[in-house]
Amino acid sequence: MHNTVSKKDPQESTLIMERTQLAELLAKAEKAEPSELTDQEIVALLGLTDPEDCRMLKDAAFRRTTALMDPYVYYRGLIELSNICTANCRYCGIRKANHDVKRYTMTKEEIVEAAVWAADNGYGSVCLQAGERRDEKFIEFICECLREIHLRTKRPMLPKGVGVTLSLGDQREETYRRWAKACGNPESIRYLARFETSNPELFNLLHSTPGTNEKNLEHRFECLRSLRRAGYQLGTGVMIGIPGQTLEDLCRDIRTFQQLxxxxxGMGPYLKCEGNDLESLGQMEPKALLQLALNMIAVTRLVMGPINIAAATALQAIRDDGREMGVEYGCNVVMPNLSPQRFRKGYQLYDNKPCLDDEPTHCASCLERRIESRGRLVGWNMSGSSRRFLRRVGRPDEVRPIKEFTAEGKRLIRLHSV
Structure with missing residues (x-):
């Protein structure tokens, strides 16, 4: 078991501050756009552990989220279409070298039907996720799925079909462009490619089996630049609590989000996985790991402002209501799993993955109640494009002013979505 700590001695650093100082700092962070937080202040906020201090951080992030954006949490229906992977990332449960995993690939019909179910049930977008492959057969298979999803998910409330997020690993820019064209809805195409850590040594720990160099951090950044050139809404993220990671590392990760x-x-706690190459290093104590992950979400919201932040399923692996806690700390996206049950146990990137046996209908209704209990609403039939992206490209916000809605709730949300 390991701990993620600052290189500084907390007793001799600014990690401990008076509560009045914390209140002043959070008040400044809530209002400043762009963020004026210094590295020292970011590290201090990330290192909060006192329950009252963490509550203050949570409340500030919640207020900033709803003030800059809207009260809605967007559903991205997650479709884990294949666990076949050519990469050998040391932390991952579906790495190529894990021969205990039963490999699968969903059929095009199964993938499209999951997306159709999402559209029929008010989801504004889906996320297609799989292990990394670069062969032409796979690339064209994704193109075919995207074309079919676009054609079959058009609805009066979704005239261009569901928005699509892809999470399919490192690819050539030509491949990114082919997929963007195939989706038929370039205004709502997104890609998630996490750089995982901005610390090159930690990146190599995660990716390079001793004596090899399977992944390169600079290449990951070049993939992100390629995605931006190809017109995607750019998504990335990190793991929180990697063995040997410091609070200063996490601060640099946030600065990297800014630079990009x-x-x-999409970010979440580092969780060990049986059968991977880093299992012996263990992980942080769960309660401390969860709080650190939530702090990272909140501070990222305070620094980054009107972006989309997903509540990772990994939060729920630590605590049953972990996703909802993520919403309280600044997340505005959740990803209910729409993959057929028979495939879910084959897509375990980490131990104790939740929702392996949940039906999509039960999951959606249960999650809606949980989200509403935390003071937010589900954004039915909304693609949920990032406000930062919309402003960059000069497009109007996706939803009409909040004053047009009344307490009647979901029915009006459905009617007023655009």
Missing amino acids: DVDMI
Whole structure:
């Protein structure tokens, strides 16, 4: 078991501050656009552990989220279409070298039907996720799925079909462009490619089996630049609590989000996985890991402002209501799993992955109640494009002013979505 800590001695650093100082700092962070937080202040906020201090951070991030954006949490229906992977990332449960995993690929019909179910049930977007492959057969297979999804998910409330997020690993720019064209809805195409950590040594720990160099951090950044050139809403993220990671590393990760000017972020706690190459290093104590992950979400919201931040399923692996806690700390996207049950146990990137046996209908209704219990609403039939992206390309916001809605709730949300 390991701990993620600052290189500084907390007793001799600015990690501990008076509560009045914290209140002043958070008040400044809530209002400043762009963020004026210094690296020292970011590290201090990331290192908060006192329950009352963490509550203050949570409340500030929640207020900033709803003030800059809207009260809605967007559903991205997750379709884990294949666990076949050519990469050998040391932390991952579906790495190529894990021969205990039963490999699968969903058929085009199964993938499209999952997306159709999403459209029929008010989801504004889906996420297609799979292990990394670069062969032509796979590339064209994704193109075919995207074309069919576009054709079959058009609805009065979704005239261009569901928005699509892809999470399919490192690819050539030509491939990114082919997929963007095939989706038929370039205004709502997104890609999630996490750089995982901005620390090159930690990146190599995660990716390079001793004596090899399977992945390169600079190449990952070049993939992100390629995605931006190809017109995607740019998504990335990191793992929180990697063995040997410091609070300063996490601060640099946030600065990297700024430098990349990302539109959306998907990040969560580092969780060990049976059968991977880093299992012996263990992980942080769960309670501390969860709080650190939530702090990272909140501080990222305060720094980055109107971007999309997903509540990772990995939060729920630590605590049953972990996703909802993520919403309280600044997330505005959740990803209910729409993959057929028979495939889910084959797509375990980490131990204790939740929702392996949940039906999509039960999951959606249960999650809606949970989200509403935390003071937010589900954005039915909304693609949920990043506000930062919309402003960059000069497009209007996706939803009409909040004053047009009343307490009647979901029915009006459905009617007023655009």
